[in-house]
Amino acid sequence: MTERPALSKGEMEIARTVWELKQATVREVFDAFPKTRSIDFTTVQTYLRRLEKKGYVNAKLEGRTRVYSPRVKPRTVIRETVDDLVDRLFAGETFPLMQHLIEDRNVSRQDLDALKTLLEQLTEERDASD
Amino acid sequence: MTERPALSKGEMEIARTVWELKQATVREVFDAFPKTRSIDFTTVQTYLRRLEKKGYVNAKLEGRTRVYSPRVKPRTVIRETVDDLVDRLFAGETFPLMQHLIEDRNVSRQDLDALKTLLEQLTEERDASD
DNA sequence: TTGACTCAATTACAAATGTACTTAAACTCC
């Protein structure tokens, strides 16, 4: 169990951006932010440094520029983050969260269908392994 | 838009407990915690005070004891919290979160069925309003 | 080659968070 300190909200956005870009310099992450989300260049720099210290990203020096890349898989971070949220806000129950997502957020027609397919698949797998 | 400061992780657990109990004193919230989750009585007290200041709970004095009750509906807090998470960790996309929940957490057979029902209902509503 | 720009690195700093101790008043049981 590689216990990393949890991601803070702000760090999450930066981490997600690094995953999206696969690898990126401070500037690239900074540029990836919509200008509506105003944030200072050095703030991004600070977040990346903290992400490195916490073990979420790797940094290699390329020339004199630091290139960051994911060190922990998105899937892992998502699992940890969501686990924690579910524990705290839903006392560990997954269902109420799903219900909220389905009922209170606007799920597109396409997503509805995709979800049904997912559920079907899962059901079949279950049945198969009986 | 009644902007309340967001709940912190710790505050979430306490808030959830207040919702569960409908209304509760510090001691009742404290007692509701499993002894495995060791936390000091006065820590609970502090959290409740902060929840009140942030506007999440009401407190009324009953004798000399303070009784806390929800001021914001769970549904609202859940919406706000999940919206924020989805924005930060999934760039606003709901689907990947659902997918994670369905695929990476152990969904019981019952929950699977319940989810399908939910999805069916939603699909019908959609069709009806065309 | 000098002024503009870019990066890295360091430092800053208030607010929020997690966690609790202290003090004093009220309450309860002998």
Added chain:
DNA sequence: GGAGTTTAAGTACATTTGTAATTGAGTCAA
């Protein structure tokens, strides 16, 4: 009615978080 128990209220305090300014070293364009 004194001793222990609850509660309230205030205070404490290190760490984390959000957000950035500063300083100094390299880089490029004119």
